[in-house]
Amino acid sequence: MGWPLRIGLGTVASLGVAAAGYWGLVSGALPVDVGAGRRLRPLGPQAMEIAAPRELVFDILAQPYLGRATRAQREKVRVLERGSDLVLAAHTTEVAGGRLSAVTVETVRFTRPARIDFRLVRGPVPHVVESFTLTERDGGRTRLEYAGELGTDxxxxxxxxxxxxxxRWEATVAASLASVKAExxxxxRPRD
Known part of the structure; x- marks a missing residue:
């Protein structure tokens, strides 16, 4: 085998390994958690006022995990294990223009009606903690705040x-919050 063929095969193999590594990182199938060089960055904060009671907002946020999820919710959230105030759930998010799906596995803890906490178990990064905090406002309104932390090695x-x-994570959360607010x-709203 001549050296041009060896170089060509080496290049193709290197590109294949790089593509597989990228796919593994994006999809969460190959998390990099080596414990060296950890860098933390904030997620959020994002906040919004919702013209609805806090209990209703909490129920809408918790529905895919604790209640009967809609078909659209089941396509994005799959509960793997359920306890009274904690679930283990797999979340699917389309990435790369819908060509790939990222799957994260997180614990979700519920403190009714004021808080929902998430902790990453498996995903494209080794560390994520997040929370949704719900505060009652005058006039039956709710302030919904999101904050978190993401860590990489x-x-x-x-x-x-x-x-x-x-x-991408924050964009997904923003879309989810907008959906919760709308619902x-x-x-x-009073019915006519």
Missing amino acids: LWGLGEQWGRLVAA AERRT
Whole structure:
């Protein structure tokens, strides 16, 4: 075998390994948790006022985990194990323009009606903790606040990966919060 063929095969093999590694990271199938060079960054905060009672907003947030999930919710959230105030759930999010699906596994703890906490078990980064805090406001309104922390390993390289993951993560949360707000306010509006 001549050297041009060896170089070509080596290049193809290297590209294949790189593509498989990227797919593994994005999908959460190959998490990098080496415990070296951990970098933390905030997620959020994001906050919104919702014209609906706090208990209703909490119920809408908790529905995919504790209640009867809609078909659309079941496509995104699958409860793997359920306790009285804690579930283990797999979350599926389309990435790369819908060409890939990222799957994260998280514990979700419920403190009715004021708080829901998430802790990453498996995903594209080794560390994520998040919370939704619900505060009652005058006039039957609710303030919903989201905040969290995302951690990556491998110093600067991990930090760059964390920026990409955090941007997608926060966009997904923002879309979810907008959906919760719309549904809570729809259910609160007086019927004609």
